[in-house]
Amino acid sequence: MLTLSKYSIGVGDRFAHQARPQLEACVEATHAGVDVVPVWNKSFREHSIVGSQPPSARAAAEKAVLDLGWVRPWHTDADHIHLGNVDGFIDCSDFFTIDVAENIGGTVDAAEVGAFVYRHPELLQKLEIEGIDVPVHLTQSDLNHTVRKYLPAVHAAGRIYRHILSARRGRPFITEVSMDETDLPQTPPELLVILAALSDECIPAQTIAPKFTGRFNKGVDYVGDPVQFEQEFNADMAVVAHAVAAYDLPANLKLSVHSGSDKFSIYPAINRAMRRFGAGVHLKTAGTTWLEELIGLAESGPSGLALAKEVYEEAFAHREELCAPYASVVDIDPAKLPEPSMVSGWTGEQYASALRHDQTNPSYNLHLRQLLHVGYKVAAKMGTRYTNMLDEAAEAVSRNVKANLWERHIRRVFLGV
Numbered sequence: 001m002l003t004l005s006k007y008s009i010g011v012g013d014r015f016a017h018q019a020r021p022q023l024e025a026c027v028e029a030t031h032a033g034v035d036v037v038p039v040w041n042k043s044f045r046e047h048s049i050v051g052s053q054p055p056s057a058r059a060a061a062e063k064a065v066l067d068l069g070w071v072r073p074w075h076t077d078a079d080h081i082h083l084g085n086v087d088g089f090i091d092c093s094d095f096f097t098i099d100v101a102e103n104i105g106g107t108v109d110a111a112e113v114g115a116f117v118y119r120h121p122e123l124l125q126k127l128e129i130e131g132i133d134v135p136v137h138l139t140q141s142d143l144n145h146t147v148r149k150y151l152p153a154v155h156a157a158g159r160i161y162r163h164i165l166s167a168r169r170g171r172p173f174i175t176e177v178s179m180d181e182t183d184l185p186q187t188p189p190e191l192l193v194i195l196a197a198l199s200d201e202c203i204p205a206q207t208i209a210p211k212f213t214g215r216f217n218k219g220v221d222y223v224g225d226p227v228q229f230e231q232e233f234n235a236d237m238a239v240v241a242h243a244v245a246a247y248d249l250p251a252n253l254k255l256s257v258h259s260g261s262d263k264f265s266i267y268p269a270i271n272r273a274m275r276r277f278g279a280g281v282h283l284k285t286a287g288t289t290w291l292e293e294l295i296g297l298a299e300s301g302p303s304g305l306a307l308a309k310e311v312y313e314e315a316f317a318h319r320e321e322l323c324a325p326y327a328s329v330v331d332i333d334p335a336k337l338p339e340p341s342m343v344s345g346w347t348g349e350q351y352a353s354a355l356r357h358d359q360t361n362p363s364y365n366l367h368l369r370q371l372l373h374v375g376y377k378v379a380a381k382m383g384t385r386y387t388n389m390l391d392e393a394a395e396a397v398s399r400n401v402k403a404n405l406w407e408r409h410i411r412r413v414f415l416g417v
């Protein structure tokens with residue numbers, strides 16, 4: 001088995017141009033005394049929108065690793081895959097995020113539910129779990145309901161896991177199971193049942209991505225009650241530690257926080273929980289890097305700025321179409337979006353101030369930021385006109401990509417400062 005390190009950060013590199021500054025952010029972490037392993041993640045959805053193939057993500061990462069002489073682990077994550085689209089990722093990924101959110105609440109044989117409940121009488125006892133104030137106590141009907149709801153998802157994960165296992169022919173890989181792209185959060189007792197079921201299904205999950213309470217919109221801060229999030233996150237960590245021991249799951253099993261970029265208001269809670277439990281976390285980010293490309297372009301000079309403005313103008317014109325695949329993870333108020341005619345008069349500094357995630361800057365506009373977050377299709381359509389500009393503006397772009405990951409993400413989450 002390939003073992004995922006305690007601290008890891010998922011990074012997304014939509015146009016395969018930023019692996020080096022992303023890795024430099026991890027190098028900064030090493031210098032600061034904490035090892036954070038990079039995992040380059042790209043979903044089938046992103047590849048389809050950009051028009052890229054899975055091996056390109058690994059090639060770009062590998063080049064950065066060689067260029068910087070990175071000797072610590074690194075991985076490439078086939079993000080949010082299922083049986084229908086995993087095959088293109090088999091050879092170029094060593095981390096698979098098995099997405100079974102759509103199987104929650106699916107059909108399941110009553111006999112299988114009964115067999116699970118029979119196998120797990122311990123789940124009906126009052127469980128004193130270290131780190132949770134109130135004991136977990138599922139009633140018979142809670143347990144039946146939870147098993148009926150999640151067993152189809154766990155069975156689907158098993159089918160996908162076994163498919164990958166056989167296709168990899170002995171080459172080791174890391175398994176994540178994700179259930180985050182759904183409307184309702186999973187409670188800590190539900191997480192306990194899910195982990196018991198994953199163990200029964202013989203899935204050696206090293207990360208689990210539940211849906212947490214609150215909204216995790218793309219590229220912007222957490223929307224919800226940070227106090228409630230902290231309670232639930234602590235309880236989830238306690239449940240994971242309990243399940244590792246009780247169900248013989250991989251000892252390094254940890255929580256994975258999806259849409260984890262830019263959730264500045266809950267990073268202190270995540271850091272405190274890691275310290276309290278001596279646990280790790282996988283923080284998954286992706287589009288935050290593409291936004292730094294735009295900021296870098298805007299700061300790089302007139303032609304970069306003109307291209308960044310063109311991306312906004314196109315994204316504004318096609319906002320409904322661009323938002324559709326991300327409907328559950330963006331909240332844009334169209335009335336708060338500046339007119340492209342106004343943006344066209346902006347300086348590079350004005351563009352960067354509106355887009356950069358600095359909540360202390362009064363010009364920061366989270367609606368514009370979310371629109372541009374889902375607007376990478378516009379840049380993808382520009383093809384080499386966009387990527388050539390990235391090369392031309394490489395200095396400004398790299399500086400922003402690295403600083404964002406290191407200063408605003410890795411440092412806050414993993415060092416707590």
Ligand SMILES: [Zn+2]
Binds near residue numbers: 080178180259
């Ligand atoms: Zn996700």
